[in-house]
Structures are given as C-alpha cells and as structure tokens.
Amino acid sequence: MTAEAVTWRAYVTCVDISEPVCRLATCRAPLTARRTAYCSDAHAREFTRNHVWSDARRMARRRAKWSCQRCGFKPGGIRKDPEARRAYARHELRLEVNHIQPLRGTYRGVNCANHLTNLEVLCHRCHLIATAEQRLQVVANQDPSGR
Secondary structure, X not given: OOOOOOOHHHHOOOOOOOOOEOOOOOOOOEOOOOOOOOOOHHHHXXXXXXXXXXXXXXXXXXXXXXXXXXXXXXXXXXXXXXXXXXXXXXXXXXXXXXXXXXXXXXXXOEOHHHXXXXXXXXXXXXXXXXXXXXHHHHHHHOOOOOO
C-alpha cells in the first residue's frame, strides 16, 4: 500500500491558499502579475514567522525577551558566568517553545498551530510541568468507554 504524500498546504487552514490573492490572512490583496503567493516580501516574511516552525520558534523567543514566560528564568546571564553555570545541566539552560494547544500528530514544519498566539517560551522545568498538565487534560477529556 502506498500512502498519499501530504504536503504542508494541507496543514495551513487559517487561509485559503488556492486563491490568487496574498496568503497573509490579514491582507488578502489581489496579486500583481509577477507575484504568485504574497503581495510583498514583508507579507511573505510575516506568513513564514507564523507558520514555519523554525522561524516561529525564533520569533517566540525574541518576543519573550529570551526568558521563561512562567517563572522569568533567563539562562543567558547564567551561561556567561562559569560559577553559576555549574549548578545547571546543559539542557536546563535552554529555552524551549511550547505549543499551548498541542500538535498531537500533525505536521510540525509548516502548520497553523505555529502561530505566535499558540506558542509560549518556557525553561526546561516549566516545560516539563506544562507538558504534564497537557497530558492530564487529555486523560481527563478521554471517553471512559475507551473510544
């Protein structure tokens, strides 16, 4: 059996990308003769920042000013101090980006779940807590009959 290849276009649901108008949901201006997806380069960058995981993650960290949005932990200052750095493992000095509404099996690369409104920046410890909370919500919302 051959599975059909699903492209990233199937996961962009916030806007109809089949129409010949700008793909940015807030614009939707008709495209000029030489444009095929966006009316300007700025709108292409804006779409990328809200849909492509690597760019959305970078923008979320920048928006949070490189600190945890729950506890305020800023690993940048600790990394510069050798004495303070010894108290932390390497993975504890990374800022992780969490999907508030989890992806749950969807394509990660290009997705409407990567909108900045659905992303929060957390330290490793807070990310573990957030993930545990999300798992508890899934268990609590499951059908007791096992469906």
